[in-house]
Amino acid sequence: MASGLIRRHLALSLHRNVRLSAPACRYASKAAPKTDQDYDYSGPSMKTTVPGPRTQNVGAINFFCNYEESRGNYLVDVDGNRMLDLYTQISSIPIGYNHPDLLKLMSNPNNLVAPSGITRVQTMACGSCANENAYKAMFIWYRNKERGPNAPSEEELSSCMINQSPGCPELSILSFMGGFHGRTMGCLSTTHSKPIHKLDLPSFDWPIAPFPHLQYPLEEFTRENAQEEARCLEEVEDLIVRWRQKGKPVAGIVIEPIQAEGGDNHASPDFFRNLRNIARKHGCAFHVDEVQTGGGATGKFWAHEHWGLDDPADIVAFSKKMLTGGYFHKDELQADKPYRIFNTWMGDPSKNLMLAEVLNVIRTENLLEEVCRSGKALLNGLYELQARYPGMLSRARGQGTFCAIDICDDATRTSLLNKARDKGVLLGGCGSQSIRFRPALVFKEYHVHMFLNIFNDVLAQHK
Numbered sequence: 001m002a003s004g005l006i007r008r009h010l011a012l013s014l015h016r017n018v019r020l021s022a023p024a025c026r027y028a029s030k031a032a033p034k035t036d037q038d039y040d041y042s043g044p045s046m047k048t049t050v051p052g053p054r055t056q057n058v059g060a061i062n063f064f065c066n067y068e069e070s071r072g073n074y075l076v077d078v079d080g081n082r083m084l085d086l087y088t089q090i091s092s093i094p095i096g097y098n099h100p101d102l103l104k105l106m107s108n109p110n111n112l113v114a115p116s117g118i119t120r121v122q123t124m125a126c127g128s129c130a131n132e133n134a135y136k137a138m139f140i141w142y143r144n145k146e147r148g149p150n151a152p153s154e155e156e157l158s159s160c161m162i163n164q165s166p167g168c169p170e171l172s173i174l175s176f177m178g179g180f181h182g183r184t185m186g187c188l189s190t191t192h193s194k195p196i197h198k199l200d201l202p203s204f205d206w207p208i209a210p211f212p213h214l215q216y217p218l219e220e221f222t223r224e225n226a227q228e229e230a231r232c233l234e235e236v237e238d239l240i241v242r243w244r245q246k247g248k249p250v251a252g253i254v255i256e257p258i259q260a261e262g263g264d265n266h267a268s269p270d271f272f273r274n275l276r277n278i279a280r281k282h283g284c285a286f287h288v289d290e291v292q293t294g295g296g297a298t299g300k301f302w303a304h305e306h307w308g309l310d311d312p313a314d315i316v317a318f319s320k321k322m323l324t325g326g327y328f329h330k331d332e333l334q335a336d337k338p339y340r341i342f343n344t345w346m347g348d349p350s351k352n353l354m355l356a357e358v359l360n361v362i363r364t365e366n367l368l369e370e371v372c373r374s375g376k377a378l379l380n381g382l383y384e385l386q387a388r389y390p391g392m393l394s395r396a397r398g399q400g401t402f403c404a405i406d407i408c409d410d411a412t413r414t415s416l417l418n419k420a421r422d423k424g425v426l427l428g429g430c431g432s433q434s435i436r437f438r439p440a441l442v443f444k445e446y447h448v449h450m451f452l453n454i455f456n457d458v459l460a461q462h463k
Contacts (some may be wrong), residue, residue: 023111040072040096045082051326052079070097091171113359115302115328123326123347127291127319128182131254133341134315134327135186138252138285139171140340141333145283172204172231172243174236174284176211178262178431181254181289190254193262193431207239207250209250211259212267216395229271236275240282252285252315252417253278261293264404266397269307276309285333288313295321296362298436299372299400321441323358324351367441375400375446378437389459392416402439404430412462419458421438425451 055078073096075085085093091167102389114121122137124130153166160167173298175190181217182188183197189204191197212229215221242249259265275420279286293303295318302314315333319325335341362368375398382405383398395406407413410433417435420427430436439447 009143018364036046039084044084047081048079050081054078063344067152072096092146094290097222099249117311118328118330120334121326123324126325128184128187130317130319130325131181131187131289132184132329134287134317135173137333137341140335141285142171142251143169144336170248172206172248174207174209174239174250174253176209176255178211178265179256180261183420207243209239211235211265214266229267233274236278250284252287254287254289256289257293264436273309275312285314287315289317291317291319294318296368297400297402299368299375324348371400371441374443374445374448377448378403401439401443404434407433407435409433416458420455423454425454
């Protein structure tokens with residue numbers, strides 16, 4: 001059988017499709033032959049009215065699906081009603097439910113996938129649409145808190161259709177300078193890594209906080225870095241207060257555990273712990289963008305696990321190494337009505353099949369332990385190289401194999417990247433002068449030494 005975890009995830013992502021019915025005449029036909037598909041049912045079987053007692057009716061939803069029990073042409077709901085499905089999730093099921101050939105692709109990963117303290121997942125197609133819809137979820141959650149038990153007013157319903165308040169409220173998301181959260185319009189308002197991403201495009205008037213700029217080596221600048229983080233946290237609180245006074249209260253805070261595109265910028269676990277407390281204090285949702293850091297590259301499956309918090313996030317976005325996109329979220333961030341967070345596929349179900357096998361490989365091959373070993377060798381090697389070439393290299397940093405090092409200037413970085421490529425090593429830049437390292441989880445220590453030898457040759461020739 002398919003993984004219960006992934007199947008439940010698929011069910012959560014697809015359950016909003018509506019079942020439509022209409023009066024119809026009786027069509028007399030020849031007796032249908034018994035199905036020759038072993039995984040198909042023999043016919044419909046209705047046990048309750050629809051919606052049944054186990055379905056929580058929320059407007060346009062007539063029932064919730066039980067994808068574990070659905071087979072072939074038959075969709076089963078949570079009350080055990082079995083229906084011949086001629087609608088197939090808005091024409092999206094190609095070869096029936098639970099086709100055995102598809103189930104063969106599924107494995108049984110353990111429950112290391114879901115972040116701690118988070119019970120729901122919303123699949124999407126990519127990192128940008130994951131964050132975009134996570135922002136929507138935070139706005140919906142925030143307005144529902146303000147509205148309480150009351151339904152949206154007629155004024156809200158009408159004004160939202162012409163992009164006016166109160167239906168389109170003046171809410172905001174607080175983000176950090178140097179952050180990258182995607183290229184869609186809402187995400188671009190929280191992206192501050194490179195001008196090329198934002199030039200000529202309208203943006204929301206949302207608050208932007210400074211991200212700590214740490215000095216390296218960390219052990220030599222403990223006091224200075226603590227002061228820098230305290231400064232940034234103080235500015236976060238000040239921005240929340242100022243935007244509330246402007247009439248654009250902060251519904252959520254979004255942050256990367258390591259600012260990747262912006263230059264592999266790190267902060268201490270204490271910084272993130274205090275930031276989490278600030279979000280809670282001011283009633284803001286706390287959204288951790290793990291699109292690039294999630295999936296094991298830092299030595300833990302989720303980079304925010306390094307913070308040591310029992311309750312580190314309300315929403316966690318994922319993509320890239322997870323092969324699909326989406327976000328995990330707490331129950332209270334679940335949209336209250338159908339179609340508020342919605343698209344046809346709600347992600348790509350086939351990618352969930354591949355993800356199941358990837359998770360199985362991570363577990364059976366102990367790849368997170370491998371990442372810790374090779375990451376330690378990589379970072380130590382970068383330390384040695386920056387000591388050998390202090391005029392070119394500085395600020396080596398990282399967690400696991402999620403590492404980076406600064407180059408003296410952009411022109412030198414470009415030259416080093418090209419020369420390394422000519423010697424058979426592909427590297428990438430980030431920020432204004434950094435080289436970032438993003439190997440696969442199967443990157444081993446001997447690969448590290450192979451790279452270090454080649455890169456040393458490149459640096460020696462450049463010198």
